Amino acid sequence: MNKVFLLVAMLLFPSLLHARPVSYPDGWTLMTRNNWEKHRAHLHYSPTKNYSVGVVYEHFREDDEDEISLQLNRLLLRKNRKGSQRNLYLKSQAGASGWGGKLEPSGQIGFSGDWESRKYYSSYSIAGRYEGFSDQTSMHQMMRLGVAPYVGDYGSLHTWIMLQAEHHPHEEDESREFILSPMLRMFKSEYLMEIGYSFERDFMFNFVVRY
Amino acid sequence: MKYAMRNCPLNILVLLLSVLAFSAPSLAEGPAVRADSLADQTAKSGADTLSIEVSGLVCEFCARGLEKSFKKNKKEQVLNISVDMDSSVVSIDLTAGAEISDKDIRKIINDNGLSVVKIDRGKSSK
Numbered sequence: 001m002n003k004v005f006l007l008v009a010m011l012l013f014p015s016l017l018h019a020r021p022v023s024y025p026d027g028w029t030l031m032t033r034n035n036w037e038k039h040r041a042h043l044h045y046s047p048t049k050n051y052s053v054g055v056v057y058e059h060f061r062e063d064d065e066d067e068i069s070l071q072l073n074r075l076l077l078r079k080n081r082k083g084s085q086r087n088l089y090l091k092s093q094a095g096a097s098g099w100g101g102k103l104e105p106s107g108q109i110g111f112s113g114d115w116e117s118r119k120y121y122s123s124y125s126i127a128g129r130y131e132g133f134s135d136q137t138s139m140h141q142m143m144r145l146g147v148a149p150y151v152g153d154y155g156s157l158h159t160w161i162m163l164q165a166e167h168h169p170h171e172e173d174e175s176r177e178f179i180l181s182p183m184l185r186m187f188k189s190e191y192l193m194e195i196g197y198s199f200e201r202d203f204m205f206n207f208v209v210r211y
Numbered sequence: 212m213k214y215a216m217r218n219c220p221l222n223i224l225v226l227l228l229s230v231l232a233f234s235a236p237s238l239a240e241g242p243a244v245r246a247d248s249l250a251d252q253t254a255k256s257g258a259d260t261l262s263i264e265v266s267g268l269v270c271e272f273c274a275r276g277l278e279k280s281f282k283k284n285k286k287e288q289v290l291n292i293s294v295d296m297d298s299s300v301v302s303i304d305l306t307a308g309a310e311i312s313d314k315d316i317r318k319i320i321n322d323n324g325l326s327v328v329k330i331d332r333g334k335s336s337k
Binding site: 020023024025026027048049075078079080081082083084085116117118151153154155158187188189190192210 | 324
């Protein structure tokens with residue numbers, strides 16, 4: 001019963017990944033993320049604007065745990081306006097994680113939404129994570145607010161100043177339950193880079209290339 | 212003093228971010244030279260041009276996707292494509308005698324997750 005509830009809950013929740021989880025048709029995206037919690041590399045391909053398939057490798061730093069997963073993301077809703085766009089995505093991944101010589105099934109599922117104009121940015125995501133044999137479940141939320149100090153032309157360098165708030169209610173270390181990180185996002189043509197530093201004094205570095 | 216030392220990396224990062232963020236506009240110059248020279252090339256050839264107003268065009272990745280799709284799906288017809296993100300207009304210079312139907316334009320743009328507001332057709336003067 002507990003597992004059924006969890007599965008349903010996970011279907012209603014999402015995974016945490018802040019770059020667009022679905023690209024343009026025939027687009028490949030490589031995303032790497034490095035923060036206090038993990039190193040993550042994610043390669044996905046979008047056959048259409050509506051979904052992407054990919055592979056994810058994650059190394060969880062604290063538990064020295066590795067995980068490899070297949071990923072399927074779907075664009076559920078997109079609303080275009082003259083100067084803005086908002087999106088809702090369903091994100092999922094399923095695979096296996098290994099630590100201490102053991103291997104167990106694992107998965108994440110959830111939703112993320114964003115609204116952005118050329119000047120302002122906001123996003124929210126919520127994810128449920130499950131590790132089979134150890135029966136560990138956790139929930140994670142993340143919100144971002146951003147403003148562009150200037151509006152760049154097409155082909156130029158675009159810059160965003162952002163504040164990221166993370167909520168990890170199941171985190172054992174209480175100081176990591178709620179994390180605020182000022183950050184800077186810069187992107188030019190196919191490349192996007194994010195650097196940040198949390199009030200808990202943890203560095204964050206993310207890099208995305210889309211081609 | 213203790214507080215200042217403890218927060219030293221944060222202060223340095225905030226300073227670095229501020230410098231990067233506010234110096235970046237000087238790097239933010241679009242490819243105007245390339246667009247101008249290609250526009251001249253089109254004008255000389257007297258080719259047709261398309262101006263497509265698009266909604267949802269808010270980020271560089273969206274614009275790149277559009278550019279890539281038109282070049283891939285209509286490579287025989289497209290001489291040059293440029294995007295003005297301020298006005299949300301995609302300008303396409305067609306090769307001499309080439310055409311792209313409204314239906315095809317709408318399909319390519321919709322397939323990229325954007326929406327067509329208006330399509331204007333014109334002819335460049337020689």
